[in-house]
Structures are given as C-alpha cells and as structure tokens.
Amino acid sequence: MLGIVPENEYLFDDEVGNYDFPEKQTMRLKKVMGYNKHRISKPDSAASDFALFGMEHMLKNNWIGKEEIGAIIVVTLCPDHFVPHISNIVHGKLGLDNDVLCIDIPQGCCGFLVGLSQAFMLLEHMKDKKVVVINTDILSHKVSKKDRNDFPLIGDGAAVTVVENSNDDREIYYEMHMDGSRGDALIIPAGGFRMPSTAQTAVMENTGDGNYRSLDNMHMDGSAVFNFVQVEVPPLLENTFRSCGITVDDIDWFLFHQPNKFMLQKLAEKSGIPFEKMPMNLVENFGNPSGSSIPLVTVSNIADKLIENEYKCCFSAFGSGLAWGSMVTDLGKLSHCELIVSDL
Amino acid sequence: MEEIIAMLNEIRPEHDFASSEDYIEDGLIDSFDIITLINMLEEKYNISIDGIDIIPENFNTAENIAELVRKSGGNI
Incomplete structure (x- = not known):
C-alpha cells in the first residue's frame, strides 16, 4: 500500500x-x-x-x-x-x-x-x-x-x-449501500454534458451564507451529509459486525473515510468505538482527499505496524452518491506500506 | 433561553435572532454555524449531543435548541 x-x-x-x-x-x-x-x-x-x-x-x-x-x-x-x-x-x-x-x-x-x-x-x-x-x-x-x-x-x-489472492481461507466481509435520490447533497453542477462549463458557470456568487462559489465548484450540503452519516453508518457497522460474528471490541483499527474530526468523533461515540482505535487526523495533516482517504489515513498512522504485525481492521466510507459501506478484513505483514511526497 | 441567544449572537453577530421564527428557513445559520453552536453547548452544559439529533429541526429556534440540550442531559 x-x-x-x-x-x-x-x-x-x-x-x-x-x-x-x-x-x-x-x-x-x-x-x-x-x-x-x-x-x-x-x-x-x-x-x-x-x-x-x-x-x-x-x-x-x-x-x-x-x-x-x-x-x-x-x-x-x-x-x-x-x-x-x-x-x-x-x-x-x-x-x-x-x-x-x-x-x-x-x-x-x-x-x-x-x-x-x-x-x-x-x-x-x-x-x-x-x-x-x-x-x-x-x-x-x-x-x-x-x-x-x-x-x-x-x-x-x-x-x-x-x-492478490492468498493461500489461506480467511474471509473478507463487505457491505455497500447506495441512495442516488440524495445525490445532490454532494455535487459539482457544471462541467459535464448536462451543464457544460461556460463563462457563466464560472461566475462566483455569494451563496447567501457568506461563502462564494460558482457552478463549476464542488458544493456539499453539510447538514444533509452529516445527518446521512449519523443515521446510516452506525446500523451499517452493527450489521457488518453481526455478519462477521464479532463485536466492536474485536477490531484493532477502525480506518474510516476522513470528512472531518467532528463527524468522526460523533460517529465513534454513537458506535462505541474508542477514539484511540480510530485515527481522525487526515483533515488536520493533509486534508480530505476523497477516495484515497482510507489508504492515506492508514499509511500515515500505522504503516510500521502493518509491516510488523497483522490486525483485524474495519474500513468504512460514506459520501458522494450517496454511498456508504464497510469492510472487515485481516490486514498486515505487508511487504510495503509507505507515504511518499510528490512534487506535483 | 437568553444564554442560547447570546451564543447565537456570538456566532452570527450580524443577525437579529429575536425577530426570527425559523433560523434555518430565514438563512440566519448554516450547518457550520450549527457545528460551532454544538461545540459551545457541549462545553457550557457539559453534554454530548447525539449525532443523530444533529438535524436542522433541532436548531431552528432557541426553544428547540434548549429542548435538545435538556434531552442531552443538560440543565438549562
């Protein structure tokens, strides 16, 4: 990784x-x-x-x-x-x-x-x-x-x-849900075939709440996304753990998507996850990079551990789509696990 | 109730909360103001507000905010 x-x-x-x-x-x-x-x-x-x-x-x-x-x-x-x-x-x-x-x-x-x-x-x-x-x-x-x-x-x-495939028969549990009816909660309105980018879509406007953005920019309905996460993710985790026949206590690391510290803390409190088992510092140190958030929070927090040992890990992600999912897997003894900096 | 209005005024000093019947509908506060307010409420009343209760309906009036504080175990 x-x-x-x-x-x-x-x-x-x-x-x-x-x-x-x-x-x-x-x-x-x-x-x-x-x-x-x-x-x-x-x-x-x-x-x-x-x-x-x-x-x-x-x-x-x-x-x-x-x-x-x-x-x-x-x-x-x-x-x-x-x-x-x-x-x-x-x-x-x-x-x-x-x-x-x-x-x-x-x-x-x-x-x-x-x-x-x-x-x-x-x-x-x-x-x-x-x-x-x-x-x-x-x-x-x-x-x-x-x-x-x-x-x-x-x-x-x-x-x-x-x-790659392994020789042992341990299973990986995976659960994914989608709700396209709430897709507008995270949207970049212009730039596709429906609304091509033009000089008009690039005009910055005061959105009425003190922020300025154009139709070419990404917009998140913070309230809708926050509520979606708090309502949908805790039962998802419960169901995943039930399917695996485990409890929260059996998980060594909760490696979750990183929207912000507030949302993760509320999610951890609701699901009974100890803060020390859930790194929440990606926004603080690097920002939320969307799809690479789980591997980045992993390599930036526990890279050395994952090379030396093996852990039962729970991945969970939630966001645009709207989509939310979780995965429980044993992870470790990796040959390589590293964070590098590019000049890009 | 005055304590809550004071907090709202600290977050958004440019708005007149006393004359609004729905802070969200009237555009006086947004989701990030709500997060700021939650942080202030949790510190002042030594409570933890359940994530599932963080919905606009619980923050659209001072009365509803006070009710949420009480529901979360706060003495207000």
Whole structure:
C-alpha cells in the first residue's frame, strides 16, 4: 500500500482572511473540525500524474513487476479527459502488456471500498495475477478558495494498493449501500454534458451564507451529509459486525473515510468505538482527499505496524452518491506500506 | 433561553435572532454555524449531543435548541 501526497502544504491560519466570516468564529471551527494543514496540488497537475508517480515508485523499488499486473482499476472523480481514461493513460505510459485490463470507476468518498471490491471479483478470474487499485483525486481544483465550508477540509492525494489472492481461507466481509435520490447533497453542477462549463458557470456568487462559489465548484450540503452519516453508518457497522460474528471490541483499527474530526468523533461515540482505535487526523495533516482517504489515513498512522504485525481492521466510507459501506478484513505483514511526497 | 441567544449572537453577530421564527428557513445559520453552536453547548452544559439529533429541526429556534440540550442531559 502506497500513499502519495503533493508537497505544497497550505495552513488554515493563513487562509482565514479569505473567508467572509468573523475570524473568531472561523478559528473555533479549526478546533472542532480539525482544520490545520492541507496538501494542494499544482494547478497543472492531473490525477493521472499522481497515479503514475505512485506506479513508477513501486516499479522502481521492485514492489511489483509489470508482468505481475493483471488489471489496473483507477477510482477517481477527476478524469484527465472524458476520453481516454486514466487507467489507459497509465497503461500506455508504463508500457504494460496488451492483456492488462484497464477500468476507471467514477466514485468519490467510497472509492477505496468500491475499487477493492472490484479487484476481489477480478481476482476470482486472474488467480496468478495482481490487481492494482489506484485512488487519485485533485478535487481542490474544483473547490472555491472563498468557500469556508469546503476549502479548508479539502486535500489532494492518491493511493496505490496492490491486491492478490492468498493461500489461506480467511474471509473478507463487505457491505455497500447506495441512495442516488440524495445525490445532490454532494455535487459539482457544471462541467459535464448536462451543464457544460461556460463563462457563466464560472461566475462566483455569494451563496447567501457568506461563502462564494460558482457552478463549476464542488458544493456539499453539510447538514444533509452529516445527518446521512449519523443515521446510516452506525446500523451499517452493527450489521457488518453481526455478519462477521464479532463485536466492536474485536477490531484493532477502525480506518474510516476522513470528512472531518467532528463527524468522526460523533460517529465513534454513537458506535462505541474508542477514539484511540480510530485515527481522525487526515483533515488536520493533509486534508480530505476523497477516495484515497482510507489508504492515506492508514499509511500515515500505522504503516510500521502493518509491516510488523497483522490486525483485524474495519474500513468504512460514506459520501458522494450517496454511498456508504464497510469492510472487515485481516490486514498486515505487508511487504510495503509507505507515504511518499510528490512534487506535483 | 437568553444564554442560547447570546451564543447565537456570538456566532452570527450580524443577525437579529429575536425577530426570527425559523433560523434555518430565514438563512440566519448554516450547518457550520450549527457545528460551532454544538461545540459551545457541549462545553457550557457539559453534554454530548447525539449525532443523530444533529438535524436542522433541532436548531431552528432557541426553544428547540434548549429542548435538545435538556434531552442531552443538560440543565438549562
């Protein structure tokens, strides 16, 4: 497992003046939400650049050989182009064989779980190959810098996870739910075929709550998303644990999507999860990078542990779609687990 | 109730909360103001508000906010 973050680090304290809110109030949010530092990629960097940076690091250091790769699954909300897909771009630039399958999946916060689940299914048919799951997003490029609700928490980044079959018969439990009827709660209205980006969609407007954004920017209905997480995720976790025949106490690490510290603390309290078993510091240190949040919070907190030992881990993600899911798996004795910084 | 109005005024000093019958509907507070208010309420009344109760309907009037504090074990 490899995490990649850009080198450009922005401090929340330096951005407070960008927002049309009283400073005292904004600084209180810093404490509650965990705003502190976030990593933002350069304006000319693309999501495929992060994918390639990670793949080249792995190949150069012999983490994996080109001939071992059976498929590349790229999960992203930030395609370089409508056509071709990032997986094909990566395939071409790495010079992979023609029998390597390339798949792009447009998924946001649940992108790691969705990518893994597809990898598991592919591995049923490629017994001797490895599947590479790449989560890569640069959503900061779509967030208004004058939107205090969205910009302080956003971060760019990527992760590459290599998945292969094992010889033991331990099971991985996975549960995923979707509700497209609430999809507008997290939306970038313009830029697709429904509403192409124009000079008009790029006009910044005061949204009435002190924030400024355009139709080209990402918008989150914070209240709707928060309530969705608090209502849907605790029963999801209960059901997953019941299916596994375990309790919260049997899990060593809860590696969850990282929307903000406040939401995670409320979720942990509701589900009886000890804070010390659930790292909540990705927004504080790097920002919320969407689909790569789970691997990034993993490699930035417990990389050494995962190389030395094995743990029962619960992954959970929730967000755009709306979608929410969980996975329980034994994880550890990894040959490689690392966070690297790119110049992208 | 005055304590709650004082907190709301600290968060959004530009608004007149006394003349509003629905803070959310009238656009006086948004979701991030609610998070700020929750933090202030939890500190002042030494309570923990259940995540499932963090819905706009519980924050649209001072009366409803006070009721939520009481439901969460606060003495107000």
